[in-house]
Amino acid sequence: xxxxxxxxxxxxxxxxxxxxxxxxxxxxxxxxxxxxxxxxxxxxxxxxxxxxxxxxxxxxxxxxxxxxxxxxxxxxxxxxxxxxxxxxxxxxxxxxxxxxxxxxxxxxxxxxxxxxxxxxxxxxxxxxxxxxxxxxx
Amino acid sequence: xxxxxxxxxxxxxxxxxxxxxxxxxxxxxxxxxxxxxxxxxxxxxxxxxxxxxxxxxxxxxxxxxxxxxxxxxxxxxxxxxxxxxxxxxxxxxxxxxxxxxxxxxxxxxxxxxxxxxxxxxxxxxxxxxxxxxxxxx
DNA sequence: TAAAACCTGCAACAGTAGTGCAAATTTATT
DNA sequence: AATAAATTTGCACTACTGTTGCAGGTTTTA
Numbered sequence: 001x002x003x004x005x006x007x008x009x010x011x012x013x014x015x016x017x018x019x020x021x022x023x024x025x026x027x028x029x030x031x032x033x034x035x036x037x038x039x040x041x042x043x044x045x046x047x048x049x050x051x052x053x054x055x056x057x058x059x060x061x062x063x064x065x066x067x068x069x070x071x072x073x074x075x076x077x078x079x080x081x082x083x084x085x086x087x088x089x090x091x092x093x094x095x096x097x098x099x100x101x102x103x104x105x106x107x108x109x110x111x112x113x114x115x116x117x118x119x120x121x122x123x124x125x126x127x128x129x130x131x132x133x134x135x136x137x
Numbered sequence: 138x139x140x141x142x143x144x145x146x147x148x149x150x151x152x153x154x155x156x157x158x159x160x161x162x163x164x165x166x167x168x169x170x171x172x173x174x175x176x177x178x179x180x181x182x183x184x185x186x187x188x189x190x191x192x193x194x195x196x197x198x199x200x201x202x203x204x205x206x207x208x209x210x211x212x213x214x215x216x217x218x219x220x221x222x223x224x225x226x227x228x229x230x231x232x233x234x235x236x237x238x239x240x241x242x243x244x245x246x247x248x249x250x251x252x253x254x255x256x257x258x259x260x261x262x263x264x265x266x267x268x269x270x271x272x273x274x
Numbered sequence: 275t276a277a278a279a280c281c282t283g284c285a286a287c288a289g290t291a292g293t294g295c296a297a298a299t300t301t302a303t304t
Numbered sequence: 305a306a307t308a309a310a311t312t313t314g315c316a317c318t319a320c321t322g323t324t325g326c327a328g329g330t331t332t333t334a
Contacts, residue, residue, distance in 0.1 A: 014280060014331050035321080047283050052322065068205040068265060093251055098260065106257075112249045114230055114264070120243075121269025123235065127251070127264045128205055134256025151300050151311055172290080184314050189291065267303095281330070290321075291315070
């Protein structure tokens with residue numbers, strides 16, 4: 001049976017309880033997750049450190065990506081597209097809902113290009129929009 | 138003499154050594170500052186807590202604003218425009234240089250509007266571009 | 275199935291951020 | 305100018321976040 005866990009083997013990772021559970025969390029969840037969310041959703045079944053390391057590993061392998069926020073927390077979300085180890089293509093807009101607090105990847109909305117002043121060379125662009133999401137309106 | 142410190146009195150704040158020095162840091166500095174930068178630049182003349190509280194006060198009063206980053210640190214920068222207590226209009230693009238590490242407010246580059254999926258109501262938008270700045274090119 | 279490779283949990287540590295309260299400073303008042 | 309009132313500061317303490325080394329356990333490979 002194909003359990004989505006070939007994502008792990010494909011990336012040369014051992015298939016373990018922790019990784020399966022955390023990966024499933026991301027697959028089941030539309031929005032982005034903070035480290036604290038993950039600890040909460042796994043009933044503290046795993047050590048804090050394991051969660052950190054798992055997330056770091058997933059980022060390294062291009063399975064999830066980080067999202068910038070204004071409030072000093074790192075959010076993680078699945079890379080839906082063609083990300084790979086060492087390279088991320090998460091150039092879509094992220095939406096943070098002020099009502100339910102969820103962070104959602106708007107995979108279909110790409111970050112628009114902006115004209116920068118002379119001398120500035122852009123490499124990556126991230127965009128975060130806050131407001132009210134479609135479920136809270 | 139007008140020492141820029143009327144910014145403080147205008148906002149109903151007492152004029153103190155710490156606030157003068159931190160405000161001056163922002164006025165003298167093109168880029169954005171992290172809490173750690175401020176401690177460094179003030180030679181530990183002030184208590185950590187004072188710096189935190191001063192920054193929080195400045196944000197509350199609309200003197201500085203926060204900038205989102207991917208690496209779990211909060212950056213602060215002067216509000217050049219028409220910000221006021223309780224409301225920020227920092228809708229300009231921020232640039233983080235991969236070479237010198239500085240974060241620069243591109244005051245003249247406004248965040249472009251994006252078309253969001255049905256049901257999403259935007260309220261604020263933040264954009265961070267990374268790359269190489271005009272001094273490092 | 276055994277060896278090798280890899281992953282996990284524990285303990286310890288460092289950095290970051292927030293609070294209450296007494297002392298000190300700044301502002302307002304006389 | 306001197307004092308009272310209001311505000312701000314520094315200290316001690318607490319809490320949370322993130323990292324590392326290492327021993328023991330699990331998964332993969334042969």
